[in-house]
Amino acid sequence: MHFASSLKFILMSKDKKRSNCPISCSLELWGDKWSLLIIRDLMFAKQCTYGDFLKSEEKISTNILAARLKTLEQQMVIEKLEHPTSKSKVLYQLTKKGIDILPILVEINLWGEKYYDDLPDRTIALLSDVKKDKKGFINKTMKKLDID
Amino acid sequence: MHFASSLKFILMSKDKKRSNCPISCSLELWGDKWSLLIIRDLMFAKQCTYGDFLKSEEKISTNILAARLKTLEQQMVIEKLEHPTSKSKVLYQLTKKGIDILPILVEINLWGEKYYDDLPDRTIALLSDVKKDKKGFINKTMKKLDID
């Protein structure tokens, strides 16, 4: 079992890293059109059900969502929790590793502000906070997300 | 010609944005496994030829490289320059819009430092600078990249 499972790990995991560059490694994890949106939703909401993700404006399809949640969980960026009141619901939330992505999302928002129009209201509000005190905003938000 | 080209623009450009969220918009532009590596190379080198990109450790395939360069140029993240001494070479460099991605790359590097091992030497050197004075590093690097 030990041997079999580690063999399986070796054979099945596509962890033939292209390089040790952290940009490259990061892209292999969340370098697609959807992963960071899942992470964004969790930054805003702290906890989401599967259905919450499906409700997001960008309309991820359900099979892609399931696949992304699985790899993000495997890579320990998010974790599953049991729902306090319902057995049929599942809660997802960010781990420390996931929460630490916040500064990246903040910088993407700042870049987006410069080069895109018609930002959503919640982004405008967020950016207003960020520009008053970036470090403070990040600390505050990380504390809010912190695992209890 | 006016009508035809704008019609073509309307029909061919896949600019049906999923949403106005800057995260989502950014991902539609460089949310793949390769674009940010091209941008990274240009942040380090200021100017690269087509062949320079192909030489990078991650070994992008030539058709993907051509496709990414084209869309990054269309989106005005990079621009083409003629090579000072050779007619057969082409130089690529970042525009202001591209240079402004630097803070995002810096944060990805900082995140990567926490969660990956065996970082390349140049990343370690970069991070050492960044951690002494993040704003200073970004200003310095942006100035270095600035279009002459």
Add this chain to the structure above:
DNA sequence: TTAAACTACTTGCAAAATGCAAGTGAATTT
């Protein structure tokens, strides 16, 4: 001066990823 080598790409094709619609089975509500 001409052939070989180098440049920035393009093309063809197989394999993988994506996106849509329709299921499935367990838990919950009516």
Add this chain to the structure above:
DNA sequence: AAATTCACTTGCATTTTGCAAGTAGTTTAA
């Protein structure tokens, strides 16, 4: 007890990727 909700899965067509080989202009070496 039936209908609805929940978190997924499955099947399949379309799109994107990745590999290998090719091409046309440019530069180099004989």
